[in-house]
Amino acid sequence: MTATDVKFGEYGGQYVPEALMPAIEELTDAYERYVLENEDGFMDEFRQRLRDFGGRPLPLQRADHLSERYDTEVYLKREDLLHGGAHKLNNALGQVLLAKYMGKERIIAETGAGQHGTATAMAAAHLGLPCEIYMGERDINRQRPNVFRMKLNGSEVNPVTTGRGTLKEAISETMRDWATNVEDTHYVIGSIVGPAPFPAMVRDFHAVISEEAREQCKEQTGGLPDTVVACAGGGSNTMGAFANFVEDADTELVAVEAGGSSLDVDEAAGVAPNSASLSTGDEGVLHGARTKLLQDGDGQILESHSISSGLDYAGVGPELAHLVDEGRVRAANVDDDAALAAFHRLSRLEGIIPALETAHAFGWMEENPDELGDVTIVNVSGRGDKDLESVIEETEKRDVEGAVDVGEVFR
Amino acid sequence: MAENEALNEAFAGDAAFVPYLAAGDPSYEASLEYVEALERGGADVIELGLPFSEPIAEGSTIQEAVVRSLEGGMTPERFFEFVDDLDVDVPLVCMTYYNLIYQYGDDEGPRPFVEKAASLGLSGFVVPDLPAEEAGPLREACDEFGLDLVFIVAPTTAGDRLKRIMDQVSGYVYVQARLGVTGAKDDVSDQTGASLSRLREWDVPKAVGFGIKTGEHARAVVAAGADGVIVGSALVDIVAEGHEADTPVAETAERLESKTHELKQGALAGAGEDPESRGESLAESEPT
Numbered sequence: 001m002t003a004t005d006v007k008f009g010e011y012g013g014q015y016v017p018e019a020l021m022p023a024i025e026e027l028t029d030a031y032e033r034y035v036l037e038n039e040d041g042f043m044d045e046f047r048q049r050l051r052d053f054g055g056r057p058l059p060l061q062r063a064d065h066l067s068e069r070y071d072t073e074v075y076l077k078r079e080d081l082l083h084g085g086a087h088k089l090n091n092a093l094g095q096v097l098l099a100k101y102m103g104k105e106r107i108i109a110e111t112g113a114g115q116h117g118t119a120t121a122m123a124a125a126h127l128g129l130p131c132e133i134y135m136g137e138r139d140i141n142r143q144r145p146n147v148f149r150m151k152l153n154g155s156e157v158n159p160v161t162t163g164r165g166t167l168k169e170a171i172s173e174t175m176r177d178w179a180t181n182v183e184d185t186h187y188v189i190g191s192i193v194g195p196a197p198f199p200a201m202v203r204d205f206h207a208v209i210s211e212e213a214r215e216q217c218k219e220q221t222g223g224l225p226d227t228v229v230a231c232a233g234g235g236s237n238t239m240g241a242f243a244n245f246v247e248d249a250d251t252e253l254v255a256v257e258a259g260g261s262s263l264d265v266d267e268a269a270g271v272a273p274n275s276a277s278l279s280t281g282d283e284g285v286l287h288g289a290r291t292k293l294l295q296d297g298d299g300q301i302l303e304s305h306s307i308s309s310g311l312d313y314a315g316v317g318p319e320l321a322h323l324v325d326e327g328r329v330r331a332a333n334v335d336d337d338a339a340l341a342a343f344h345r346l347s348r349l350e351g352i353i354p355a356l357e358t359a360h361a362f363g364w365m366e367e368n369p370d371e372l373g374d375v376t377i378v379n380v381s382g383r384g385d386k387d388l389e390s391v392i393e394e395t396e397k398r399d400v401e402g403a404v405d406v407g408e409v410f411r
Numbered sequence: 412m413a414e415n416e417a418l419n420e421a422f423a424g425d426a427a428f429v430p431y432l433a434a435g436d437p438s439y440e441a442s443l444e445y446v447e448a449l450e451r452g453g454a455d456v457i458e459l460g461l462p463f464s465e466p467i468a469e470g471s472t473i474q475e476a477v478v479r480s481l482e483g484g485m486t487p488e489r490f491f492e493f494v495d496d497l498d499v500d501v502p503l504v505c506m507t508y509y510n511l512i513y514q515y516g517d518d519e520g521p522r523p524f525v526e527k528a529a530s531l532g533l534s535g536f537v538v539p540d541l542p543a544e545e546a547g548p549l550r551e552a553c554d555e556f557g558l559d560l561v562f563i564v565a566p567t568t569a570g571d572r573l574k575r576i577m578d579q580v581s582g583y584v585y586v587q588a589r590l591g592v593t594g595a596k597d598d599v600s601d602q603t604g605a606s607l608s609r610l611r612e613w614d615v616p617k618a619v620g621f622g623i624k625t626g627e628h629a630r631a632v633v634a635a636g637a638d639g640v641i642v643g644s645a646l647v648d649i650v651a652e653g654h655e656a657d658t659p660v661a662e663t664a665e666r667l668e669s670k671t672h673e674l675k676q677g678a679l680a681g682a683g684e685d686p687e688s689r690g691e692s693l694a695e696s697e698p699t
Contacts, residue, residue: 015509015540017468019565019590021572162474168465175467180591182567270464285510285540286465298486299514300464 005200009325011318014195016175016288023182024195030102031197035094035204042101046094046205053126054083054093056208060216060377065349066362070369070376073221076352077213077241077379086355086382087209087237088119092188094205096123099186106181107131109188110174112139112167112233113310113357114146115382116190121155123188131155134174136165139309146386164303167234167313171287191234192317195288199317206240213377214244226373229254230381231360232331233275233311235320237381246328252373255320256364258306259333265294265302272302277316278324278331286314292321307336307394308356308387338363340394343384344403355382356391415534415559417502418582421455422616426633426678427583428453429618430671431506431643433460433476434493435485437654441663442480443496445650448664450499452671456583457501458537458641461490463508468539470594472644475651487515487524494531502534504561504582509541512549525552535559535582543575550579563587566602569609583616583639588623588632595644596622599631607636626677633681640678646670 007013014024034042050056058078066074079087096107107124109131111117117133124131133150137159140147150157163169171193178187192199192206210228217225230241232255245251260274272294274280281292284299294302294314306312323329334342339356342363347353354362358381365372384391395403421427430449435442449457462477462485469477485493494503505528509521516523528536535558541549543562553560559582564573566589577584586607589600603619610617619632620641629640646667653663 013545014542015545016542017539017565018542018563018576019567019587021542021544022565022567022569025572162478163464172465172467176470176592179468182590285508285513287467288540293510295510295514297514298488299510300481300486301510 006196008199008319008322010283011289011291011322012196012199013290014288015285015290016195017179019179020182023178026102028197030098031201034098034101035201040101042097046097049093049097050090050208054089055081057212058082060213060220062220063350069349070365070372072372073375075217075220075225075375075377077209077377079209079237080352080354080358080380080383084115084119084122085385086115086119087206087240088115088190089123090208090240091190091202091205091236092116092119092123095186095188096120096127096129099188100127100129102186104184104186105129106185107188108134108174108177108185109190110134110167110170111190112170112312113308114139114143114150114386115310115355117157118146118149118153120188121150121153124155125153132158132177134158134160134170134177136160136167136170138165139167139170142309142390143386144389166309168301168304175287191236192239192319193234193287193289193291193315199289199319202236203239203243203319206236207243209237209240209379210242210244213241217375217377221375223375224248224251225375225377226250227252227254227376228379229256229361229364229376230379231256231311231357232278232316232320233258233313233357234315235317237379239317239319241379242329246323253329254364255324255329255331256360257331257333258308258311258339258360259335260305261336263333267296270296270300270302271305272314273305274333275304275306275311275313276333277314278320279333281316289318291315291318307339308360310355310357311360332364334360334363334367337398337400338367340391340398341400341402342366343391344400348402352380353384354380355384356387358382415502415557415582417534418456418559421502422583422638424455425682427455427616427618427639428629428671428675428678429456429458429639429641430454430646430674431458431460431641432646432650433462433473433480434490435462435480435483436476436647436650437479438483439489439493441660443493444660444664445667446497447499448668449671450501452668453675454501454671455639456504457499458504458506458643459494461487461505461507461511463511466508468592470592470644472595472647472651473593476647479654487511491527491531494533504535504537505533506537509538512538521549522552525549525556525558529556529558533558535561537561537563537585539563543579546579561585564606564610566590566606573609577613577615580615583618584610585641586610586617586619586637588619588621591621593621593644595624595648597624599623599628603632604635626673629674629677630681633678634684640674642674
């Protein structure tokens with residue numbers, strides 16, 4: 001690992017309790033040997049398992065109706081077709097396999113929407129390691145199907161009741177477990193967040209997204225895309241979709257955050273009713289890294305909000321924060337309403353029910369059709385089955401343009 | 412490396428006792444009484460927690476203290492007022508997380524926080540999420556203002572890592588008695604003896620914390636070679652019980668004072684033991 005991959009500009013680093021540092025050094029060593037240098041054929045095995053178990057490579061599909069609607073070429077990178085229904089397996093499989101190569105005997109992970117938890121549970125079952133998932137109580141109630149899936153794959157699901165019971169608290173609680181059981185346990189972190197080497201390593205496992213998309217785009221359109229759009233919470237699908245395009249200066253990279261219900265912060269209540277840390281956050285230190293955060297003037301972390309639990313986080317990956325500061329990645333955001341409308345629109349127009357996270361990327365396109373280049377790739381980071389209950393509930397609360405009344409068939 | 416005389420002196424006796432409470436738990440006024448009770452009970456140094464919203468190194472006892480204190484309106488600025496209002500003569504060490512130190516004041520970095528702490532007579536810092544690798548700017552600011560920076564050494568810390576930490580530590584080294592997070596336990600970890608023997612070649616005082624709950628634990632830890640004992644959760648438990656039962660503040664303060672006394676006496680008893688037998692004491696304290 002090069003020095004630039006511990007720090008991304010001023011961001012990144014390793015702000016963790018001392019008890020974890022030896023494990024982080026051990027992980028850094030394993031990352032360098034197995035991932036970067038393919039020792040013992042690790043990356044070959046990873047690629048083969050991604051193909052056989054995960055279903056890669058995945059298509060870059062021309063979205064005919066969106067192309068017509070925006071009068072441009074829109075292509076969808078179909079990560080929703082990865083086993084489990086989201087891009088998350090790329091990283092989970094990579095890390096669980098790495099844990100196995102490192103001789104670890106137990107897997108733990110946090111999850112927000114449950115997509116990383118289900119991916120980790122699948123990977124752990126596939127590779128035969130016991131697994132425990134920490135999930136905020138509020139998210140458990142928002143994402144019941146994913147809880148069942150994790151249990152079915154043989155994982156324990158530990159509810160986290162501190163704070164507001166979402167991803168932030170789940171990460172803190174998983175770090176506490178890791179600090180207690182660090183000698184035999186690997187913490188499969190679910191995004192490009194946390195102490196080095198996690199941000200770089202998680203990016204590398206997801207970089208297969210842009211590696212495939214870049215080649216497919218050249219084959220199918222004869223060139224590189226003008227625009228790549230991905231939603232951004234912690235930022236794992238985002239960096240996976242961007243990684244191989246960062247050097248392509250003519251390709252604009254757009255990270256779409258959750259604008260939630262408002263971009264304004266209620267400091268008295270300690271709440272930022274959004275998850276737009278790239279767009280509105282300040283530099284600070286959380287969960288092992290210096291990055292952009294939603295925090296009050298004292299440095300206390302604010303409670304974030306998004307209609308999509310996978311984006312509902314007060315921080316963001318340090319590399320993404322750096323790329324935004326450098327002007328290489330454009331930070332954008334759309335609110336809950338726009339994301340929900342986009343969810344319905346994509347489902348109806350293209351026959352693809354996207355995750356609510358993913359819907360934010362489509363919401364941005366709808367609001368900014370003039371910003372799209374001749375060829376745009378959107379990363380369809382996951383499918384929306386897990387969100388159906390909350391989409392029905394949230395749609396009933398609003399007047400969503402073009403939304404079907406799903407409830408009517410039951411009446 | 413700049414050293415704060417106050418911490419050196421506090422560890423000059425037979426065995427130092429270092430209690431921890433979260434400032435402002437459960438209220439500003441009650442907390443002042445509680446911290447002052449620690450001094451009356453025999454504390455040699457007091458670790459005063461400035462609560463952070465994401466205390467990743469804390470177990471449930473201190474997590475709940477953090478919530479009570481934050482809900483009571485504690486902020487870094489209030490914390491400094493609190494320190495100013497406290498009527499204690501023993502050295503105070505601020506225990507907090509790096510983001511609060513980093514964000515304080517107008518200038519970027521830890522300097523304004525350290526400057527303010529120094530102006531109020533604080534003696535040093537413990538920052539559980541700041542390993543030696545990231546501590547450069549805080550160490551520099553502490554040197555500038557003559558404050559100590561205490562580092563935590565975990566049971567997993569050895570070799571080059573241990574050297575890197577011991578190169579930067581001042582005041583005392585916080586020997587983490589067991590893996591995991593803070594919280595009172597019913598036994599003394601047998602990892603403590605091994606940790607202490609790894610540290611033998613360094614002169615800096617060694618204070619053991621994480622999981623210590625009784626005078627007997629304190630005795631065993633000091634008998635195993637520690638220069639001091641740190642206790643947090645077992646004291647925070649008393650604050651929490653008092654809060655839940657709506658006990659008068661004076662009564663809870665009295666309980667804190669007598670618990671502090673018990674722990675300090677335990678530490679002193681350990682220091683008085685025949686050095687020949689000190690290596691074995693830990694095994695004897697294991698629960699049966």
